[in-house]
């Protein structure tokens with residue numbers, strides 16, 4: 001018996017800017033982190049298993065939930081729009097028979113997608129949520145659902161990991177694993193499989209989960225790409241699967257945004273912008289790019305929302321932790337010759353809410369030790385997103401944001417205030433934040449390091465080349481350039497910088 005009630009409510013109504021464009025260029029693939037290596041203090045990254053199955057058009061999200069998970073799931077499904085590309089399978093640990101119908105009805109009232117109870121051999125369809133019935137495990141084979149008897153030694157039913165592993169194997173880069181509130185640790189090996197096949201893993205922020213066991217276990221194992229609230233997870237999923245919208249009108253839209261906000265996005269990759277425009281169109285139910293363009297001409301509030309949507313200000317401390325450790329080693333060597341009074345100068349353009357800037361301040365304290373007071377360190381974080389900059393100045397962060405900070409450093413450099421972690425002195429006085437367009441405003445000079453991470457991927461190759469020239473001029477003779485793992489310095493960059501650690505994208509300025 002399947003329940004197929006559908007409720008259409010508000011689509012993505014909020015204008016908060018949280019999603020990161022992690023798949024903005026085809027070359028960026030996810031990497032799995034082996035937990036045993038993390039325990040040893042460092043993460044070991046493995047290349048994803050290549051899969052031809054991701055050519056499949058359908059995306060499949062497995063949702064794992066247990067105690068406290070229903071509320072989270074309701075929030076998630078009430079924000080996840082119908083895009084004709086995603087099927088969801090919900091594995092919610094249930095204790096009693098008969099709960100399934102009740103839960104399906106409850107979910108159907110909130111969900112924007114059709115909700116039904118999963119049946120064996122049923123073909124997966126986009127815009128449907130399949131609820132695994134109580135007492136059964138669920139896997140996917142080809143495009144079909146297969147219900148199975150639970151393994152005898154399985155601690156909970158349905159098994160989240162069993163579901164995720166099968167989605168990973170069948171859907172590769174089109175597999176998404178979402179871990180919501182729940183006790184225990186089901187889902188960890190499933191997240192590992194999804195990451196290994198190049199898919200995306202998301203966990204509910206333990207700080208807002210009623211039971212943090214399941215998301216916490218996956219996060220601690222280093223197997224989660226993003227830790228977010230259920231609403232933010234919906235946004236992240238929608239952005240990841242959203243195709244760029246087709247049709248004319250982009251130049252008009254960019255002109256309107258430029259006139260209204262002063263920010264010129266013409267140098268950004270059109271596919272990325274069109275993908276973000278598409279999510280806004282879905283949110284306000286605008287049927288075509290042309291109609292959306294004319295709406296923008298009369299709706300400055302929507303222009304502002306779109307602009308913050310273009311600026312993907314998601315960050316966390318020690319994002320790509322291994323790379324920061326590699327940078328620490330390079331900086332130690334590079335700064336060894338600094339004499340007292342010769343300040344270290346660092347610039348982090350596109351700093352978002354400051355996590356990267358403070359991470360570098362922390363590393364400088366560790367590298368220089370007591371010498372720091374004689375040498376002096378100046379770190380400038382700049383961005384176009386005023387809200388993000390205000391948070392950077394506040395310097396107060398959620399637990400999810402500091403999850404990659406080593407515990408002794410967390411104690412030393414952060415002060416816990418309620419649920420938040422506030423950056424302490426001396427990090428605060430080393431960092432300055434200001435509004436600046438990295439493309440058009442004047443850069444600081446004589447820098448020891450430019451850390452520009454996860455910004456270049458949004459720009460077209462011509463503008464990337466211009467930035468490389470700007471960075472070359474801004475750095476001192478021995479200056480280092482540190483970019484994100486999905487980014488390349490490109491042809492211009494190669495002529496101006498030589499790799500110091502190519503794997504971690506650390507480069508040194510070549511003589512002019």
Ligand SMILES: C[S@@+](CC[C@H](N)C(=O)[O-])C[C@H]1O[C@@H](n2cnc3c(N)ncnc32)[C@H](O)[C@@H]1O
Nearest residue numbers: 311312313315350352383384385437438453454
């Ligand atoms: C994905 S975030 C990266 C944050 C941080 N660098 C990190 O890697 O964690 C990209 C940031 O670049 C900023 N940005 C985009 N275009 C910019 C520009 N032209 N000038 C300055 N900042 C820009 C966005 O506002 C956003 O905060």
